Amino acid sequence: MVAEQKVFKMKGEMNKRTDEKILNYINGELCAPLSKLYLENYNPALGEVYSYLPDSDERDVEQAVEAAKKAFPIWSGYSIEERSNILMRLASLIEENLEFLAEVESIDNGKPIALARKVDIPRASANFKFFATAILHASSESHATNSQTLNYTLRQPIGVVGCISPWNLPLYLFSWKIAPALAAGNTVVAKPSEITPMSAYILSKLAVEAGFPAGVLNIVHGEGPKVGASIVEHLNVKAISFTGGTQTGATIAKIAAPMFKKLSLELGGKNPNIIFENCDFEKAVATSVRSSFSNQGQICLCGSRIFVQQSIYNHFKQAFKERCSLLKIGDPILEETQMGALVSKAHFEKVLSYIDLAKQEGGTILYGGKPVKVSGRCANGWFVEPTIIENLAYDCRTNQEEIFGPVVTLTPFENEEEVLAMANSTQYGLSATIWTKNLNKAHRIAQKIDAGIVWINCWLIRDLRTPFGGIKNSGVGREGGWEALRFFTEPKNVCIETND
Numbered sequence: 001m002v003a004e005q006k007v008f009k010m011k012g013e014m015n016k017r018t019d020e021k022i023l024n025y026i027n028g029e030l031c032a033p034l035s036k037l038y039l040e041n042y043n044p045a046l047g048e049v050y051s052y053l054p055d056s057d058e059r060d061v062e063q064a065v066e067a068a069k070k071a072f073p074i075w076s077g078y079s080i081e082e083r084s085n086i087l088m089r090l091a092s093l094i095e096e097n098l099e100f101l102a103e104v105e106s107i108d109n110g111k112p113i114a115l116a117r118k119v120d121i122p123r124a125s126a127n128f129k130f131f132a133t134a135i136l137h138a139s140s141e142s143h144a145t146n147s148q149t150l151n152y153t154l155r156q157p158i159g160v161v162g163c164i165s166p167w168n169l170p171l172y173l174f175s176w177k178i179a180p181a182l183a184a185g186n187t188v189v190a191k192p193s194e195i196t197p198m199s200a201y202i203l204s205k206l207a208v209e210a211g212f213p214a215g216v217l218n219i220v221h222g223e224g225p226k227v228g229a230s231i232v233e234h235l236n237v238k239a240i241s242f243t244g245g246t247q248t249g250a251t252i253a254k255i256a257a258p259m260f261k262k263l264s265l266e267l268g269g270k271n272p273n274i275i276f277e278n279c280d281f282e283k284a285v286a287t288s289v290r291s292s293f294s295n296q297g298q299i300c301l302c303g304s305r306i307f308v309q310q311s312i313y314n315h316f317k318q319a320f321k322e323r324c325s326l327l328k329i330g331d332p333i334l335e336e337t338q339m340g341a342l343v344s345k346a347h348f349e350k351v352l353s354y355i356d357l358a359k360q361e362g363g364t365i366l367y368g369g370k371p372v373k374v375s376g377r378c379a380n381g382w383f384v385e386p387t388i389i390e391n392l393a394y395d396c397r398t399n400q401e402e403i404f405g406p407v408v409t410l411t412p413f414e415n416e417e418e419v420l421a422m423a424n425s426t427q428y429g430l431s432a433t434i435w436t437k438n439l440n441k442a443h444r445i446a447q448k449i450d451a452g453i454v455w456i457n458c459w460l461i462r463d464l465r466t467p468f469g470g471i472k473n474s475g476v477g478r479e480g481g482w483e484a485l486r487f488f489t490e491p492k493n494v495c496i497e498t499n500d
């Protein structure tokens with residue numbers, strides 16, 4: 001209740017232009033950046049600044065790493081139950097503040113509040129709960145080599161770890177890294193995206209309420225090449241868990257690899273959504289609308305390349321177009337809105353430039369293709385219509401490069417072999433969706449497709465125990481379940497001989 005009062009005092013101010021200044025969270029304190037400089041934070045649905053975030057630099061990172069280093073022996077020395085209890089308290093505080101956090105996320109990111117309420121915030125709480133309880137059940141291996149010799153494996157926390165996250169699912173992905181890192185006994189220096197910093201700031205207030213010892217969790221706000229790079233470069237940060245663009249992942253790898261840091265990279269995607277003639281047609285159409293345009297297509301798992309078997313191509317095209325025309329685009333803070341604003345002006349322009357490129361490449365815009373002028377207070381917001389394009393070669397730039405917006409292409413195919421070749425033709429390999437009632441075929445394709453995650457006759461069903469991540473240029477390593485706890489611990493083999 002105390003937390004609720006403290007946090008809720010900002011409610012109502014969020015929707016207006018305010019001078020709210022976000023603070024860093026270092027060594028248990030909410031503090032201004034040492035530079036005293038701030039960056040503008042936009043409400044994308046209004047297209048205007050509504051708050052400010054710290055323009056931190058390497059000095060703030062230095063303080064955060066120092067605090068985390070000092071806190072490491074304390075936190076890693078806590079019993080598993082003590083660590084679990086604090087993480088569970090944080091999960092409960094997120095739940096208690098669900099409505100407020102959903103509003104925060106919607107305003108900061110432009111996403112429909114209904115989505116933030118149903119997906120983003122419950123998942124952030126679930127992330128903490130999942131890892132808080134996972135550590136209660138974790139065990140490590142032992143190997144009885146012979147009657148006198150036993151090997152056992154210790155799983156020890158690494159030390160100070162860095163967690164860097166993107167803007168599309170701000171609190172959802174931020175907590176997806178922080179939760180396992182802390183649960184495993186590490187201390188954390190984390191950086192949320194400078195484009196959507198607000199929910200991480202609220203999280204730091206909730207962490208104070210939850211009773212984390214000073215320095216266990218540190219959140220430093222600011223730009224990637226400044227704050228993010230300082231975290232990656234710091235000698236005392238022993239592992240980096242990063243989610244973001246492939247290019248940024250490559251930059252991080254270049255710095256971290258010669259320092260022999262542990263690296264987990266969750267990167268971009270260009271996911272195929274494959275629809276065979278013998279699918280459950282209604283379900284395939286309805287789910288494809290969601291997998292194309294949820295969160296304005298700004299989910300790394302969205303299926304942006306839809307391949308439809310030739311015999312049902314025209315039927316699918318009509319039904320899909322009709323469904324898309326029913327999507328309600330508008331003010332994200334309204335309950336009924338299904339598509340909100342794109343996250344920033346730069347991203348809005350990038351998405352529109354890809355629609356232009358598709359036209360230059362000979363594509364036909366079947367539906368959408370233009371910015372949306374929302375009336376009223378959102379008149380200057382960055383909205384784009386759900387856009388469907390056809391008649392493009394599978395290997396053109398529009399079909400090969402990540403757009404990360406409400407833009408999908410439709411491509412017909414004749415048979416399994418052809419669609420597999422097209423689906424596997426990109427540099428990416430994050431996820432894939434397959435629609436068919438023939439399970440033999442589904443299994444065959446699942447085996448052969450270049451993806452770390454395959455959904456058959458469904459999309460975005462997430463079991464937090466499963467390995468999450470991509471192959472090829474979509475990433476290195478896996479998050480989720482034991483994979484995450486393995487990443488955030490160092491295995492140590494101990495061999496003991498018992499004969500005197």
Ligand code: NAD
Pocket residue numbers: 164165166167168173191192193194222223224225227228229232243244245246248249251252266267268269299300402404430469470474475
């Ligand atoms: P981004 O790479 O621009 O930024 C991600 C984070 O990295 C931000 O916090 C940013 O400040 C930071 N950063 C930027 N430059 C850095 C540097 N030189 N050193 C250290 N940190 C730096 O990505 P984005 O635009 O925020 O997010 C969109 C991308 O994220 C898309 O490509 C999308 O596919 C990907 N993504 C992947 C997954 C996944 O699980 N694979 C999930 C969500 C988003």
